[in-house]
Amino acid sequence: MSLRSGLLIGTLLLAACASPQRQSPAPVERSQPSLTGTSAAGSISESPGPVRSGDGRADSQGGFVGPAPPAPPDARATPTSTLMAGINSAVDAGELERAAAIAERGLRIDPRDASIWLSLANVRLLQNRPAEATALAQRALREASNDTGLRREIQAFLDRVTDDRR
Amino acid sequence: MSRLNTKLPSLRRLTVWTLLIATIVFVLWCVWIDRQIRESFSSLQWALPARIYARPMELYPGAGHALDEVQTTLQQLGYREVSQLGRPGEFRRLGQSLQIQTRGFDFWDGPEPPQTLAVFFAGDRITSLERIGGGAVPLARLEPVEVTQFNPDTGEDRLPLALGDVPLVLIEAVIAVEDSRFYEHHGVDPKGIARAMLANIRAGGIVQGGSTLTQQLVKNLYLHRDQTFRRKIEEALMAVALDLRFSKNQILEAYLNEVYLGQDGNRAIHGFALGAQHYFSRPLTQLSLDELALLAGMPRGPSLYNPRRNPERAVSRRNTVLARMVDAGYITEEQRRHASQAELTVTPRPAYRGNGYPAFMELVQQNLARDYDSAALRTEGLRIFTTLDLAMQTTLEARLDKAVAAVQRADSDNGPLEAAVVITDATNGDVRAMAGGRRAGYTGFNRALKARRQIGSLVKPATYLAALESGAGDYSLATVLSDARREIELDNGTYWSPSNYENRYFGDVYLFDALERSLNQATVDLGLKLGLPATIDMLRRLGYNGDVAAYPSLLLGAVDMTPIEVAQMYQTLASGGFRTPLRAVEAVMTGDGQRLQRYGLAIEQVASQRSMFLLEHALQGVFSRGTARTAQSTMQANLPLAGKTGTTNDLRDSWFAGYGDDLVAVVWLGHDNNGATGLTGATGALKVWSDIMSSLRIEPRTTAPPPDIEWRQVSQNAVRDPAYRQCQDSVLLPFAESRPPDRAVDCEDDGSLFNRVLDRFRVFSP
Numbered sequence: 001m002s003l004r005s006g007l008l009i010g011t012l013l014l015a016a017c018a019s020p021q022r023q024s025p026a027p028v029e030r031s032q033p034s035l036t037g038t039s040a041a042g043s044i045s046e047s048p049g050p051v052r053s054g055d056g057r058a059d060s061q062g063g064f065v066g067p068a069p070p071a072p073p074d075a076r077a078t079p080t081s082t083l084m085a086g087i088n089s090a091v092d093a094g095e096l097e098r099a100a101a102i103a104e105r106g107l108r109i110d111p112r113d114a115s116i117w118l119s120l121a122n123v124r125l126l127q128n129r130p131a132e133a134t135a136l137a138q139r140a141l142r143e144a145s146n147d148t149g150l151r152r153e154i155q156a157f158l159d160r161v162t163d164d165r166r
Numbered sequence: 167m168s169r170l171n172t173k174l175p176s177l178r179r180l181t182v183w184t185l186l187i188a189t190i191v192f193v194l195w196c197v198w199i200d201r202q203i204r205e206s207f208s209s210l211q212w213a214l215p216a217r218i219y220a221r222p223m224e225l226y227p228g229a230g231h232a233l234d235e236v237q238t239t240l241q242q243l244g245y246r247e248v249s250q251l252g253r254p255g256e257f258r259r260l261g262q263s264l265q266i267q268t269r270g271f272d273f274w275d276g277p278e279p280p281q282t283l284a285v286f287f288a289g290d291r292i293t294s295l296e297r298i299g300g301g302a303v304p305l306a307r308l309e310p311v312e313v314t315q316f317n318p319d320t321g322e323d324r325l326p327l328a329l330g331d332v333p334l335v336l337i338e339a340v341i342a343v344e345d346s347r348f349y350e351h352h353g354v355d356p357k358g359i360a361r362a363m364l365a366n367i368r369a370g371g372i373v374q375g376g377s378t379l380t381q382q383l384v385k386n387l388y389l390h391r392d393q394t395f396r397r398k399i400e401e402a403l404m405a406v407a408l409d410l411r412f413s414k415n416q417i418l419e420a421y422l423n424e425v426y427l428g429q430d431g432n433r434a435i436h437g438f439a440l441g442a443q444h445y446f447s448r449p450l451t452q453l454s455l456d457e458l459a460l461l462a463g464m465p466r467g468p469s470l471y472n473p474r475r476n477p478e479r480a481v482s483r484r485n486t487v488l489a490r491m492v493d494a495g496y497i498t499e500e501q502r503r504h505a506s507q508a509e510l511t512v513t514p515r516p517a518y519r520g521n522g523y524p525a526f527m528e529l530v531q532q533n534l535a536r537d538y539d540s541a542a543l544r545t546e547g548l549r550i551f552t553t554l555d556l557a558m559q560t561t562l563e564a565r566l567d568k569a570v571a572a573v574q575r576a577d578s579d580n581g582p583l584e585a586a587v588v589i590t591d592a593t594n595g596d597v598r599a600m601a602g603g604r605r606a607g608y609t610g611f612n613r614a615l616k617a618r619r620q621i622g623s624l625v626k627p628a629t630y631l632a633a634l635e636s637g638a639g640d641y642s643l644a645t646v647l648s649d650a651r652r653e654i655e656l657d658n659g660t661y662w663s664p665s666n667y668e669n670r671y672f673g674d675v676y677l678f679d680a681l682e683r684s685l686n687q688a689t690v691d692l693g694l695k696l697g698l699p700a701t702i703d704m705l706r707r708l709g710y711n712g713d714v715a716a717y718p719s720l721l722l723g724a725v726d727m728t729p730i731e732v733a734q735m736y737q738t739l740a741s742g743g744f745r746t747p748l749r750a751v752e753a754v755m756t757g758d759g760q761r762l763q764r765y766g767l768a769i770e771q772v773a774s775q776r777s778m779f780l781l782e783h784a785l786q787g788v789f790s791r792g793t794a795r796t797a798q799s800t801m802q803a804n805l806p807l808a809g810k811t812g813t814t815n816d817l818r819d820s821w822f823a824g825y826g827d828d829l830v831a832v833v834w835l836g837h838d839n840n841g842a843t844g845l846t847g848a849t850g851a852l853k854v855w856s857d858i859m860s861s862l863r864i865e866p867r868t869t870a871p872p873p874d875i876e877w878r879q880v881s882q883n884a885v886r887d888p889a890y891r892q893c894q895d896s897v898l899l900p901f902a903e904s905r906p907p908d909r910a911v912d913c914e915d916d917g918s919l920f921n922r923v924l925d926r927f928r929v930f931s932p
Contacts, residue, residue, distance in 0.1 A: 079226040079305040086276070097764055101275035101753065104594065104767050109224055109305075111593035111828075120767070135744060135769045142742050142775055145870040 079109050080116065087119050091126065099123045114144035118154055130161050137161065196403060203407040206388070210420060212326055213318035214547025214757055215433075218530065219310035220554040221596070221752075222273070225285055226305045227294050230863075233287040235557055236264055242311045242556065244447025244513050251298075254280050255448045262287050265298065269449070271309040274551060274753035274761055278307055290863075311556055314522040316531075316543045317433060324437035326547075326757075327450065329419040335455055336438060337418065338496040339462035343487045345379040346494055348418070353380045353409030354402045380405040382465075383421045427461070428468045438462075445473060447513040455501060456508035459491070460484040473512045481510060524609040525602030526554050529730070529750040532615070537763065538754075547757030552750055553596035561861050562587060562599045563606040569857040570604045570835065573850045580841030585854065586613035588733040589831045589862075594767050595737050595746035597730075598829070611838070614729045619819045619836060622723035622812035622847065623684045623793075624732055625705070627739060627781060629693045629721055630681050632704040634777040636696060643678035643780055643899045644907040646884045649688035654718050664690055664722055667813075667846075676884045676911075678784040678899065682792030684811060686722055693721035707772035709734040709745050723812060732823055733832045739781070739808070740825035742869065743773035775872040776902050782808050782869055783900050793848050794822070800856040808867050809855075811847030818842055820850030826864040831855060874903045879913040886910050 083106040090099035103120040106113065117140035125133035137158050144150040223231065223239050240257050245266070248256045254269040263286045270280030282298040283306060295303045315323065329337075341348050347355050359376035377385070384404040389397060408417060426434060427441040435444045441461050442450040453461070463483040464471050473480035488502045497505075530552055534543060542548070566585060574583040587601040602612030611617075633641040649672040653663045666686045680688035693701055698716045705714060705725070714725050727735075730748065738745045746769045753764040785808035788794045789801070793811040801807060809824025820835040820843055833851040836843055843850060878901050881891030893913035901907060 077302075077304040079224075082304045090276075097766070098275050098761075100766050101764060104752075105224075105275060107593060107767070108591070108596075109226065109229075131770075132768060135771050138771050138775075139742070139744055139769060142872070145872060 080106055080113055083109070084115070084119065087116075087123070091123065096123055096127050100127075112143050114140045114142075114147065114150055114154070117143060118150075118157065121157065125157075125161060125164075130165050134158060134161050196407075199400070199403050200407045200411070202388075203384075203404055204411050207408060207412060207416075207420070210387070212324055212423065212436075212547075213320060213322065213545040214326070215315035215317040215323050216543050216546070216548040216550055217312050217757075218314045218316065218527065218550045218552055220313045220552060220556040221598075222271075222310040223308045224305065225283070225292060225295055225307065227292055229292045230290055231287075231292055232290045233259075233262060233264060236285065236287075236292075239308060239311065239556070240264075240266065243309055244443075246447070246511075246513060251282060253448065254452055266308075268306070269309055271307075272755075272759045273307075273310075274755055274764060278309075281306065310551065313552075313554060313556065314527060315433065318545045320434070321432055322434045322436050323430075323440060324423055324435075325439035325443065326423045326437065327419075327439040329415050329422070331451070332419075332422055332438065333451055333453070333458060335496075336450065336453075336458045336462060337422070338494070339459050339487050339491055340379070340422070340465075342490040342494040342496060343462055344382070344465065345377075346490070348379055349414055351378055351409075353405035353407070354378060378405060379421050380408055380417055383417060383424060384408060386424050386426070387420075425465045426468055427464050428472060435468075445512050454505075454508070455497070456484060456488075456505040457511060459487040459505060460510075463487040473510055474514075477510055477512075523554065523559060523607075525606065525612050525614055526552070526559065526597070526600045526750065528602070528612050528615060529597060529600065533749060533751045533765070534754075548762070549755040549757065549759075550751060551753045551755070553591070553598060553752055554750070555598035558589060558862060559599040559606075562589065562601055562858055565858050565861055566601050566606055566854070567604050569854040572857075573835070573845060573853050575844035578837075578842070578844055580837040580839055580843070582837075583835055583843060583845075584613060584617075584838055586617055586729040586834045587831065587854075587858065588614050588729050589829055589858075590733055590737055590748055592737070592740040592825050592828055592830050593746075595741070595748045596752070597733075597748055597750045600730075613834065616728060617834065617836070617838075618726045618728050619834065619840075620723055620814040621725060621727050621732060622814040622819060622821060623686075624735075624810055624812035624821050624823055625701075625720065625723040625725060626681060626684065626689055627785065627810060628704040628708060628735070629689060629696065629701045630677065630784065631708075631739075631773055631777060631781050632696055632700040633677065633692055634780050635704070635773055636700065639695070640905050640908075641677065642901050642905050642907060643676065643784060644880045644884075644901070644911050645677040645692075646674050646886055646908070646911070647677055647680050647685075647688040648691045649673060649675045649680060649685045652687060652690070654690070654694070656717070662718055664719070674884045674886065676880075676897075678787060679791075679884070681784040681810075682787040684788075684793050690718060690721050694718060705735070707745065708738045709747070723814065729832050729834045732821070732834075733830060736810075736823040736825060736830050736832060738772060739778070739785070740830040741769070742775060743771060743778040744769040745772045776874055779869060779871055779875055780900055780902070782867070785809060786867060789824075794824070794852055796848055797852055797856040800853075800860055804860060804864050804866055806867050807864065809852075811852055813846040813848075816842045817844055817846060820845040821847050822851035822855040824855060824859070826859075826867045828865040829859070829862065831859055831864075833858075871900060875900050876903050876906075877901070878907055880907050881911040881913055884911065 083102055086102045087099045090102060100120060100123045103116055103123060106116040110116065117136055121133045121136035121140060124136060137154050140154045141151060144154060223236065237259065245255050245257045248258055251258055251265055251267045254267050256267050258265040263284055265284050267282045268280050271278045283303060284296045284298050285292055286294045295306060297303050317323065347358060355376065355378050358378065362376035381401050384401055388404060389401055423437040425438065426436055428435045428444060430444060435441055438461055439450050441464070442448060442453055445461070446453060446457055460473060460480060463486065470476065471480045471483045485506045488497070488505050491497045492499055492502045530550065534550070566587060570583055570585045582604070585601065585604040588597065589599040590597050600614050602614045603610055633639070651671055653661045656662055664686050671687060672685060675685060675688050677692065698718065698720060701721060702714050702716060710727065710731055712727065712731060714720060717724065734748050737748060746767065749765050751765055754762045756762055786806045788809055789797060789805060789807050794809055798805065804826060807824055807826050809822060812819070812821030818836060818840055821833070823832045833855045835845060835850045835854065877898055879893065879896035880899055881893055882895045882897055883892050885891050888910045891911055891913070896913040906912065
């Protein structure tokens with residue numbers, strides 16, 4: 001009898017002790033592990049939020065892929081030439097969405113540069129998005145009104161996209 | 167006696183039972199606590215706010231930034247002005263140049279390395295950019311300014327750091343001052359408690375705490391602040407359990423990330439990494455001994471030892487920490503002396519946060535809502551890269567209220583005139599600045615996103631573009647329209663009789679002229695010839711997805727849109743007929759720098775470049791000859807520009823939408839109760855637009871003609887019979903090669919001598 005009541009008291013005590021713990025604001029919600037040492041460099045599948053399926057090639061491997069190669073100390077390098085080199089190396093590395101991001105950075109700096117529009121069109125084509133590639137090449141054409149050589153190149157690109165789509 | 171005999175054993179039994187039960191309860195309690203600690207600490211995760219970044223400033227030769235503008239950005243980033251560069255996060259002004267030691271940043275498209283730059287200016291431009299001691303740099307970008315956060319409910323902010331990334335000196339400082347026997351005790355430190363008690367008795371008050379780091383961590387993580395006896399026992403048990411189950415390094419790391427170091431508005435600063443950013447605007451790894459010692463001393467009293475508010479106390483506390491470090495053998499006396507003499511290097515104020523840009527952030531949340539729920543946004547520590555142009559937003563906020571006050575009619579009794587402004591990048595649809603109300607920094611009804619109003623004549627370009635794009639009718643800028651009063655019978659048998667502004671009618675007019683002067687009857691003439699579906703279809707192509715009622719009044723703007731929807735339409739015009747969805751967010755990364763998502767530039771061609779060029783000629787005419795010609799003096803340095811005024815019935819809404827090469831801006835003025843403003847698009851919104859856009863130095867609109875455009879002289883007056891044309895003072899207009907002007911107006915068409923002589927003759931005849 002007394003044992004049972006003792007257990008009862010014990011249980012109640014436990015409950016009493018436990019309750020503040022439940023009430024105390026949980027310091028935690030969903031987030032990255034703070035103990036990064038224990039689960040270092042979580043792969044992107046563990047990371048929060050949705051992961052863009054996108055083209056599935058460039059970025060779904062996650063992780064920062066090394067620092068961009070430092071621009072060669074060329075006195076004649078321009079913002080555009082630097083970024084074009086960046087686009088090309090990202091394309092070579094198969095990081096197509098990163099290449100697109102660099103191209104867009106270039107367009108913020110010089111929206112009139114038809115060659116950057118064309119590079120972006122090319123990236124979209126590599127990503128298998130021919131409709132976007134076409135529109136971007138048309139946009140390139142708009143900016144290349146005075147450059148017949150470039151116009152021809154853009155036109156060839158457009159013809160290629162059209163052929164591919166057929 | 168026998169009673170006593172029986173009573174004694176029962177008393178003993180009771181005691182034994184009580185002890186037994188107490189022991190069982192205590193053991194169970196311990197087991198319970200142990201389980202709790204194991205579970206909760208191993209899954210310990212911080213709720214981290216999302217950090218919202220403005221678009222970063224790009225530095226390159228030719229960039230349109232004045233020195234002051236760059237300096238302001240550096241200050242917003244918490245850079246310190248110094249006389250000699252020594253550390254990242256410092257800059258120096260030297261005449262017309264700036265020397266900057268950047269911190270570097272992991273952008274979505276790749277890392278920007280920290281470097282030491284010299285930037286030279288002339289006027290409003292950067293002339294050259296060099297790496298100090300390294301030669302020319304073609305391009306560099308500063309870190310993006312963190313403009314606000316989406317905070318978790320706890321209000322806590324921190325930058326969790328792995329123990330391996332914490333400077334050893336900081337760890338030593340913390341251990342020396344808070345818990346010198348940290349590596350020896352088992353969660354609680356009886357020796358420490360005894361020492362503290364002794365010290366307290368000697369001092370006659372509480373001068374020293376006996377809590378270990380482990381106890382402090384347990385208290386901060388799991389217990390309330392109140393100090394009851396049971397709580398102290400619980401704290402001690404939990405500390406022992408924590409020490410038993412986890413390594414010293416895990417405990418230390420959690421402590422360094424958890425500790426509270428101060429308050430920034432409603433944001434609580436936790437952890438030493440964020441503390442370093444908050445007080446020194448630099449990463450922890452870049453702090454010196456004196457700075458680290460200062461931080462290590464703060465947990466004891468974050469407001470008491472706040473170096474901004476109580477610099478003397480903070481210094482004295484820092485020096486105590488340094489002394490303890492010598493006692494513990496972590497630093498030499500020489501190091502202590504040197505560090506104790508260091509001046510406080512705290513940045514003068516918390517890193518710039520502005521007003522949080524509530525209107526823009528609402529758009530950011532709207533953009534992200536498709537992919538992230540609101541809990542994720544507030545707790546997962548995402549880095550959100552927005553398109554906000556801080557300098558532009560600041561200019562907008564600085565000018566808007568005054569500009570609106572300047573046009574508000576004194577006789578208006580509808581309360582304050584309200585406003586909404588959306589400014590986007592003409593190329594890529596980035597929303598660069600936004601105001602949801604006249605006082606832009608205030609949270610409240612966001613008119614830019616939510617005020618749905620009739621758009622008046624802003625709709626007209628859709629009809630005109632539909633005509634130029636239409637395969638039938640051979641429409642050109644010189645098509646002759648009839649601007650005469652008319653009554654139109656509607657489907658329900660009633661009549662609609664629109665009127666022109668000020669009830670003036672102009673008879674036969676050119677298409678371009680009807681758009682420039684916003685003539686209602688001529689537009690109705692055109693729109694009905696094309697059929698309403700043509701205008702509706704064009705509105706869709708331009709990017710408007712909302713409701714449209716197919717009544718003829720649509721042609722004059724009887725369609726309700728929000729300012730941002732109007733901005734979307736005019737964005738398509740400004741990008742030369744390429745529909746580009748507006749965006750406020752460019753990319754999202756996780757807190758530890760992994761790329762999550764990017765909202766890339768997506769364009770779709772919805773009108774030919776030829777038609778766009780023709781339309782734009784008329785929209786530029788709005789400034790040079792049409793309804794916006796009153797802005798010529800203000801915009802002198804910026805013309806040519808393209809745009810359109812909009813006015814609604816009874817002057818309820820005053821609109822202006824316009825663009826140059828770089829920017830598109832839409833301004834709406836009106837009353838929240840939809841009362842009359844007494845303003846037309848030209849007397850209200852256009853003036854506000856001009857005020858803001860001239861301050862932003864909007865670039866002139868200079869579209870090169872596509873190859874299939876030819877320029878032709880047409881008769882000055884719009885006529886339907888060549889007998890009446892006037893070519894002595896002709897008008898030069900662009901035409902599609904495939905659609906030359908009608909013979910009736912073409913001054914270059916029939917070059918026959920007879921006709922030219924006839925034209926001459928007409929000039930001289932009355």
